[in-house]
Amino acid sequence: GQNIDQPTEMTATEGAIVQINCTYQTSGFNGLFWYQQHAGEAPTFLSYNVLDGLEEKGRFSSFLSRSKGYSYLLLKELQMKDSASYLCAPMDSNYQLIWGAGTKLIIKP
């Protein structure tokens, strides 16, 4: 079967760094996406990894290890507006996104 595993909730302090992990099992693999979703709003695209390694985009970075079925999202210099849910979504062999339940990130001052 297809499965996504990421922590339900994490708490971090403003200005700090946080790493959100995701492990996955899918039928085939065509890359992995991270989305951000603020409460009551639609998800918005953050990053896409298809090859192993780290992709950096401003304060956000995403890492992928295909052999381990593992990815993480790294958020630096945390701001209060980063309080949101972060959704890990690998793409399977049919080019369908498989969604995890998301990690709710709470930022404290």
Place this chain on the structure above:
Amino acid sequence: SQTIHQWPATLVQPVGSPLSLECTVEGTSNPNLYWYRQAAGRGLQLLFYSVGIGQISSEVPQNLSASRPQDRQFILSSKKLLLSDSGFYLCAWTSGRDTGELFFGEGSRLTVL
């Protein structure tokens, strides 16, 4: 630029009543269109997707249906709502089958009482 709009944003419906959610995309042609549902604390569940007019693929058998009467219009319907249909419904589009970057509408919050 491309935009996606869905409506209504919020609705409260009694059990057994019908449902119609509409979604339109502007600024692009022949998009792939999707309907997702997100229950509280759960991941997004793909309900339907469409690669062209009149072409609908159903992922989850249930009392919902979808239609694509025009290239950039996608409609989610039900003849009789169930309590379990409550959730946050999201319409989304991509430019191609192997493009995973989804662009979502604002979402429609449905509460069935």
